[in-house]
Amino acid sequence: MQTSTNQSLRPLTTKINDKGNLEIGGCDTVELAEKYGTPLYVIDEFTLRSVCRDYNKAFSSYDKVKLLYASKALCSMATSSVISSEGFGFDAVSGGEIYTVYKSGVPMEKVLFNGNNKSADELLLALDLGVGRISVDNFFELALLDELAKSKNKKVDILLRITPGIECHTHEYIQTGHLDSKFGFDLTQTDEAIELILNTYSALNLKGLHAHIGSQIFETKVYDDEIEILVKEIARINDKFGLNLDEINIGGGLGVKYTENDMPPSVYEIAEIIINRLKSAVQKYNISEPILYLEPGRSIISTSGVTLYTFGSSKQVPHGKKYVAVDGGMADNARPSMYQAEYSAVIANKPEDECLQNVTIAGRFCESGDILIKSVDLPEITDGDILCVFNTGAYNYSMASNYNRVEKSAMVLVNNSQSDIIINRETLDDLVSHDIIPDRLRANV
Ligand code: LLP
Secondary structure (H helix, E strand, O other), X not given: OOOOHHHOOOOOOOEEOOOOOEEEOOEEHHHHHHHHOOOEEEEEHHHHHHHHHHHHHHOOXXXXXXXXXXXXXXXXXXXXXXXXXXXXXXXXXXXXXXXXHHHOOOOXXXXXXXXXXXXXXXXXXXXXXXXXXXXXXXXXXXXXHHHHHHXXXXXXXXXXXXXXXXXXOOOHHHEOOXXXXXXXXXXXXXXXXXXXXHHOOOOEEXXXXXXXXXXXXXXXXXXXXXXXXXXXXXXXXXXXXXXXXXXXXXXXXXXXXXOOOOOOOOHHHHHHHHHHHHHHHHHHHOOOOXXXXXXXXXXXXXXXXXXXXXXXXXXXXXXXXXXXXXXXXXXXXXXXXXHOOOOOEEEOOOOOOOOOEEEEEEOOOOOOOOEEEEEEEEOOOOOOOEEEEEOOOOOOHHHOOOHHHOOOOEEEEEEOOEEEEEEOOOOHHHHHOOOOOOHHHHOOO
């Protein structure tokens, strides 16, 4: 089976250059760190385009496929325009994500709006900008969206988010398809929802069903099961209500390779399983071939991203661990502290030196749990050395915070030996720019 980009630990353009430094996208990572400062998120455009092309190619035999990128993995105007130029639409889960993809020039009919508690303001923004689909998550939202759409004299195309009852083996916090999940209608509630849409909510136009079973998935059988459930449910609904629903959205979830031990399936393998199962289920349940939406996030953006840090202090615990600290941590990458996520790293200015010691890479935030990598073999480290952590494109910047009032890091896009800043580093003034001291307090200062 053909391999795909999500199976690579490092960006595809990663090399050692003639200075002996790590190079990505033709750019020396040590020079990037000097020029833009650290921590620095780096996105390799070639790798990003390459995985988009893997998806396009892998699903090309099913002509009713619509690939949406789940922006929650990383949402920026520059990355959105790259992904859009590869033919993808977008799954957005907030007004902020909708607005970002809108500002980056994405056609709004290629956007699907998801989420379990969308606000009235966010739904109005979606209606005003004309997003293509809204995936309605619950009864409360059905009523709210119908009311808002009527107030705008609009009819809105929707999918119903359902909970298919599939457990996949991933971290508990990123499982979503199991029965007691907070997301979507239980299968026992879909008929009631459809009756309301048909009889009461005349501004809503039901097009199909949506599900998402979890994230960082390595098993392939779960997709098989999910398609069977969605197609069976569509056939049952069409039959019972005399409808002709012809859209299914199977969500995202395909895993990536954070460490040498991770063996995610290739996009081609997943595509074959999904398409074969879809075709056989369509025959079995006697429906016409539906439009198939996929909304991968992590597997699109993760591999293209690395983060560069600078080493500072270190501590050898007597008879214990050696901690070496970098200038970032849980505020730019929350995943190790939130999900016990593991990462791989090298020292960018000596990537080939022999790894003579095992160290724990500590973050700079004031919390014992701020450990970036628990155990990694590295060469001798001096302060000022640059650490490159791989596979940080997804759910790093998008989950970043200003914990400890630290400025959010910058992001650069590299390609063909060129680097462009795509997100500016926050400044101290940015940090205080939303603060207000009420006049009555000023008087006392
Ligand atoms: N569609 C829906 C409805 C989702 O909820 C998600 C992710 C996706 C698509 C994209 O899934 P992906 O292809 O990225 O696995 N912060 C966690 C991941 C949370 C995923 C939430 N939903 C992490 O850092 O691992």
